[in-house]
Amino acid sequence: MTNRLFFDVNAHESVYELIIKEQESVGYYHLPTQDISYLSTYKEDFEKHTKEIKHLVVIGIGGSSLGLKAIYRTLKNVKKFSRKIHFLESTDPIAIDSELEKIDLQKAHFFVISKSGTTIETIAIYKYVLNLLQEKQIEDAYRFTYVTDAGSALEQHATTKPSFCLHVHKNVGGRFSVLSSVGLAPLSLIEVDVKALLQGASEIKNSFFEAGYMRDILLKKATYYAKNSFAYNINALFVYSESFKYFCEWYVQLWGESLGKKQLHSSFNVGLTPVGLIGPKDQHSFLQLIVEGLRDKSVTFLKIDSFNKDIDIPAISLKSLEKLDSINELSFNSLINLQADAVIESLLKKGDIPIDTIVLEQIDEKNIGKFIFYYELLTSLVAKLMGVDAYGQPGVEESKEILKEKLKDRRLL
Amino acid sequence: MTNRLFFDVNAHESVYELIIKEQESVGYYHLPTQDISYLSTYKEDFEKHTKEIKHLVVIGIGGSSLGLKAIYRTLKNVKKFSRKIHFLESTDPIAIDSELEKIDLQKAHFFVISKSGTTIETIAIYKYVLNLLQEKQIEDAYRFTYVTDAGSALEQHATTKPSFCLHVHKNVGGRFSVLSSVGLAPLSLIEVDVKALLQGASEIKNSFFEAGYMRDILLKKATYYAKNSFAYNINALFVYSESFKYFCEWYVQLWGESLGKKQLHSSFNVGLTPVGLIGPKDQHSFLQLIVEGLRDKSVTFLKIDSFNKDIDIPAISLKSLEKLDSINELSFNSLINLQADAVIESLLKKGDIPIDTIVLEQIDEKNIGKFIFYYELLTSLVAKLMGVDAYGQPGVEESKEILKEKLKDRRLL
Numbered sequence: 001m002t003n004r005l006f007f008d009v010n011a012h013e014s015v016y017e018l019i020i021k022e023q024e025s026v027g028y029y030h031l032p033t034q035d036i037s038y039l040s041t042y043k044e045d046f047e048k049h050t051k052e053i054k055h056l057v058v059i060g061i062g063g064s065s066l067g068l069k070a071i072y073r074t075l076k077n078v079k080k081f082s083r084k085i086h087f088l089e090s091t092d093p094i095a096i097d098s099e100l101e102k103i104d105l106q107k108a109h110f111f112v113i114s115k116s117g118t119t120i121e122t123i124a125i126y127k128y129v130l131n132l133l134q135e136k137q138i139e140d141a142y143r144f145t146y147v148t149d150a151g152s153a154l155e156q157h158a159t160t161k162p163s164f165c166l167h168v169h170k171n172v173g174g175r176f177s178v179l180s181s182v183g184l185a186p187l188s189l190i191e192v193d194v195k196a197l198l199q200g201a202s203e204i205k206n207s208f209f210e211a212g213y214m215r216d217i218l219l220k221k222a223t224y225y226a227k228n229s230f231a232y233n234i235n236a237l238f239v240y241s242e243s244f245k246y247f248c249e250w251y252v253q254l255w256g257e258s259l260g261k262k263q264l265h266s267s268f269n270v271g272l273t274p275v276g277l278i279g280p281k282d283q284h285s286f287l288q289l290i291v292e293g294l295r296d297k298s299v300t301f302l303k304i305d306s307f308n309k310d311i312d313i314p315a316i317s318l319k320s321l322e323k324l325d326s327i328n329e330l331s332f333n334s335l336i337n338l339q340a341d342a343v344i345e346s347l348l349k350k351g352d353i354p355i356d357t358i359v360l361e362q363i364d365e366k367n368i369g370k371f372i373f374y375y376e377l378l379t380s381l382v383a384k385l386m387g388v389d390a391y392g393q394p395g396v397e398e399s400k401e402i403l404k405e406k407l408k409d410r411r412l413l
Numbered sequence: 414m415t416n417r418l419f420f421d422v423n424a425h426e427s428v429y430e431l432i433i434k435e436q437e438s439v440g441y442y443h444l445p446t447q448d449i450s451y452l453s454t455y456k457e458d459f460e461k462h463t464k465e466i467k468h469l470v471v472i473g474i475g476g477s478s479l480g481l482k483a484i485y486r487t488l489k490n491v492k493k494f495s496r497k498i499h500f501l502e503s504t505d506p507i508a509i510d511s512e513l514e515k516i517d518l519q520k521a522h523f524f525v526i527s528k529s530g531t532t533i534e535t536i537a538i539y540k541y542v543l544n545l546l547q548e549k550q551i552e553d554a555y556r557f558t559y560v561t562d563a564g565s566a567l568e569q570h571a572t573t574k575p576s577f578c579l580h581v582h583k584n585v586g587g588r589f590s591v592l593s594s595v596g597l598a599p600l601s602l603i604e605v606d607v608k609a610l611l612q613g614a615s616e617i618k619n620s621f622f623e624a625g626y627m628r629d630i631l632l633k634k635a636t637y638y639a640k641n642s643f644a645y646n647i648n649a650l651f652v653y654s655e656s657f658k659y660f661c662e663w664y665v666q667l668w669g670e671s672l673g674k675k676q677l678h679s680s681f682n683v684g685l686t687p688v689g690l691i692g693p694k695d696q697h698s699f700l701q702l703i704v705e706g707l708r709d710k711s712v713t714f715l716k717i718d719s720f721n722k723d724i725d726i727p728a729i730s731l732k733s734l735e736k737l738d739s740i741n742e743l744s745f746n747s748l749i750n751l752q753a754d755a756v757i758e759s760l761l762k763k764g765d766i767p768i769d770t771i772v773l774e775q776i777d778e779k780n781i782g783k784f785i786f787y788y789e790l791l792t793s794l795v796a797k798l799m800g801v802d803a804y805g806q807p808g809v810e811e812s813k814e815i816l817k818e819k820l821k822d823r824r825l826l
Contacts, residue, residue, distance in 0.1 A: 062697025077511045091693055091752065093724045093745035094776075095655035098490045121693055123737045124726050124748060131727035156733035174697075233709055234647065234686055242508035253698035260702025271706025273647055275688065280504055280534055283809060284475025284587075285666035289673025291808030293684025296646055311506045313537050314544035320569035324536045326820040332506035335537060338823075339504065342816035349811070363507075395704030396696060398762070403755035407739040 001204070001370040003217050005356045006348060009227065011219035018384050019377075020209075026391060027171030028376060031179040032201035032369075034169065038181070039188040042145075042164065046109075046189060049142040049162070053109045056186050057086045059129065060113030061121045063174020064147075065089045066253050068183045070246040071192065071368055077243055078308040078363050081190045088125045096125060105138055111186055113147040115168050115177070117154030120403070147181055173391045175254050176376055179369070193365040200369025208377055218377055224354065225272065225298065226385030232298045232354060235272050236290070239302040240279035240340040243363055248276025251375060258379045260395070261388035270386055280339045287343065290353065298354040299347065302371075303340050306362045307333045414617070414783040416630050418769045419761060422640065424632035431797045432790075433622075439804060440584030441789060444592040445614035445782075447582065451594070452601040455577065459522075459602060462555040462575070466522045469599050470499045472542065473526035474534045476587020477560075478502045479666050481596045483659040484605070484781055490656055491721040491776050494603045501538045509538060518551055524599055526560040528581050528590070530567030533816070560594055586804045588667045589789055592782070606778040613782025621790055631790055637767065638685065638711065639798030645711045645767060648685050649703065652715040653692035653753040656776055661689025664788060671792045673808070674801035683799055693752045700756065703766065711767040712760065715784075716753050719775045720746045 023029045058065055065087050072085045088099055110129060114122045133140050145164040148154040158165040169180040177183065179201055184194050207214035225235065237251050252274045260271035275297075277286050290297055310333040317325050327335065347353050358374075360367040383390030436442045471478055478500050485498045501512055523542060527535045546553050558577040561567040571578040582593040590596065592614055597607050620627035638648065650664050665687045673684035688710075690699050703710055723746040730738050740748065760766050771787075773780040796803035 061694060066698070077507045089694055090655050090691075091745050091749040092653075092655040093720050093749075094490045094722050096745060097722055097724060118734065118737060120737065120740065123731070123734060124740050124743075124745070127726055127729045127731070127741075128724065128745075130729060153733045153736075157731055160732045230707075233707055240505075242503050242505040249698075256699045256702035256706070257697075260704075260706030262705050269705055269707055271702050271709075273686075273688070273702065273706070273709070275686070278503075281474060281502055283812065284670075285479070285662075286669045287812070288806040288808045289669035289684050289686065291673075291811070292675050292682055293669075293673030293686070294643075294646055294682055296686070307506050309507050309510055311510060311541065313540055316540045316543060318536070318540070318570055319573045320566045321531065321536060323566075324531060324533065326817070327533065327537050328540075330537075330820070330823070332504050332509065332537070332541075336504040336506075338819050339812075339816060342812045342819060345815050346812035393701040395701045398704070399696065399700070399752075399755045399759035402758050403751060404739070406751050406755060407743070410743070 001361070001367060001374070002359045003356060003374070005217065005221060007224055007354045007356070009220055009224040011216065012223040012385060013219060015222070015381055015384050016215070016219065019380060022380065022384075025171060026380075027169050028173070028176035028179070029205070031169060031172065032198050032205050032373065034198070036184070036194060036198070038166070039184055039194065042166065042185060043188050046145075046164065050109055052107050053083065055084050055086060055103045055108040056111065056189060057088060057103060057108050058111045058113060058186060059088045059122050059125045060111065061089045061119060062253065063177055064113035064115070064119070064122070064182060066175070066246070066250045067178025067372070068186055070250040071178065071183060071187060071197070073246045074243045074363060074368060075192060075365070079191060083190050085186060085190065088129075089121070091121050091124060096128065100132070105133065105136060109145065110143060111145045111147060112154065113182055114154055115149050115152075115174055117148045117152030117157075145185060147185060175257055176391075178250070178372060196365035197369040200366035201373035204370050204373040204377065214374070218374070218381055221356065222378055222381035222385055226382050228354070229270060229272055229386060232296055233271070233273055234275055234297040236275040236277055236286070236297055236299045237302065238277040238279055238282065238299055240336050241302070241304045241307075241363070242278060244302060245278055247371070248278065252276055254375060254379055257393050258383055258390040259386060259388060263387045264389060265387055270388060272382070279343070280336060283339065283343060290347065291350070295352050301340055301344055301355070301357045303337055303357065303359045304363060305359055308363055414771065414773050414780060414787070416769060416771045416787070418630065418634060420637055420767045420769070422633055422637040424629065425636045425798060426632060428635070428794055428797050429628070429632065432793060435793065435797075438584060439793075440582050441586070441589035441592070442618070444582065444585065445611050445618050445786065447611070449597070449607060449611070451579070452597055452607060455579065455598060456601050459558075459577065463522060465520050466496065467520040468497050468499055468516045468522070469524065469602060470501060470516060470521050471524045471526060471599060472501045472535050472538050473524065474502045474532060475666060476590055477526035477528070477532070477535070477595060479588070479659070479663045480591025480785070481599055483663040484591065484596060484600060484610070486659045487656045487776060487781060488605060488778070492604060496603050498599060498603065501542075502534070504534050504537060509541065513545070518546065518549060522558065523556060524558045524560060525567065526595055527567055528562050528565075528587055530561045530565030530570075558598060560598060588670055589804075591663070591785060609778035610782040613779035614786035617783045617786040617790065627787070631787070631794060634769065635791055635794035635798055639795050641767070642683060642685055642799060645709055646684070646686055647688055647710040649688040649690055649699070649710055649712045650715065651690040651692055651695065651712055653749050654715070654717045654720075654776070655691060657715060658691055660784065661691070665689055667788060667792055670806050671796055671803040672799060672801060676800045677802060678800055683801060685795065692756070693749060696752065696756060703760065704763070708765050714753055714757055714768070714770045716750055716770065716772045717776060718772055721776055
């Protein structure tokens, strides 16, 4: 992974000390070097107690699904997996129904993932699934894995039947939890190289903390984003790979929910708005707005150097379309990267759009691990520089309380 | 469809006259009342000349796929279709390969959709598909429908073999073309009620032009957005329906590409940034940024009054989770809408976040037609008020030119 910045700024070096200190109380920094023997134990138990499981169904929302989904969907087109992972993450009845239609319940194992253990969407769907299993007289022993905080009500509940229960690592928030049991437990049951994932994350971590290449670049980028957070209040991530689509959603949560906060010292509302874009599709959509719109956006381009599969444009000359013979015998891998380069070049010419480029060698666990940890570190740095707490989400509590009241009112009717 | 604004402004009434005038040269205004006999003729010809077609494969990008995809994907979970529609819309080799794997080429018919006729992504994929058919010795007579501007090179090309060719309606730009042949031709080959789609669009059109309910509301909303385009430079569309996910992408193109422009009288860069959100998922992601972040966003909530399928949360009391009995026997339809209401209520309390709500009765062609035309009209109005030309996309030309040069350089190597 390389990252090149096309803007300059004097990095605010002292933020590094704050991050060093923060490691004592923030758990995600330690995930790359975690002891993963618990995963082997879990996998052994799982294979012993279950049989013929072909569908892993994740019941979880937000931080309990976005990271896992991103890794799974990114890898599934380049690796063959013996089990499918499905996601039940909405209270939309049509979505629940049509996702369940794809699943052979006899061959399904369910993950109920909720840090707090009382996430309303998750428990609602869990109840629905329990009822469905009962209706179809499907044995529910060892049918569930619960992933939750130690001591939660869900952990208590898990003890009421034969099942698996794993704890979310200590002090790890939902949106920083993809490399904890939340992501790793389901991934360890399919052919994902979990070690390589953590290895990739470790490399970025070490490069940052041991004054490698990443220290300088992350400090600079974070400083620039924080310093210009009013002028450039939108940060687009433009990935030239359909496979990375779900990492855009993961990025949106990580960035938006961590940085959109009241400032700690002023209670002033600050924030940076994440936008995920996919190339070349969004050249025919959002790009016009970047090129000619208000100068309120920075853009990070993500390119894959070598796509794991490649195909060529055949040397066919089409009648009346001979002009387009220029693409003949070009590989699609080259074409998509040339398209990215052309857009980058055209934006650089404008001179007032902050741009940087990330290049991953290929799509695999190691590169994904790097990408994840890079963005997590960047988020923590920008949060420190903007004077916000990256790790809570106090703003969403009020609507939860209002919902509770509405549910209470309904019971009284 | 109802739309309620929770903000007030004196509508800039005179923009209405500009829209009346614009209708002479802008084609999309006339699509709701188009003569659709060409579709019956096309369908008859199609069924006569092809057999056993189960897969309709759209080769197109941007305006040539986003609207069609949105309609198809929104309806496919509530209606049964006898044919599937697939989309080849990226130059990502992994994406092309994995989409083609799902298709039985013998039973596939391809739509090559390009207004200009020379869209590089479209022609590259078209060449690839042609070669594949030849390799597999699959007959290519009547294997393709071309949808393009009258007189384009692609139309010329289409005459070289037995095939179907349809014109994009006159003066209709890509992102406003979903109700033209671009969207309607493929939809007419599956069980989509095209008439109801146009009927819905007509109702909104008439309500606006005949001084109905929509006139007032659209003028007010457009005025507010344009007037505050610097303060609130981000407009989120928060849809509480997974089915509407692809309409978010359609909205992003329509809004971003139409409004991100140099102002006509000043050549100053202006624009409004669209963000698509899905509820309740994004309550666990982007919502925190709306609630506590910088006050730079307006939010439009979309609710479905009555989901076409509904399921209930069973009356199960879970050990240790008895607190959540409050959701028992509630339908998911009610839950998702209560969740939306709770979020709306909590945001209204802030007092400084411009909010409006759109409610559709259910998910069907008529409501979709209304939604589409509502957003198209709103876009045209905001563009006029911001002093930009909604219908071009001059900003993306430069990168196309750079790409051409890069391709030329490569041929010289």
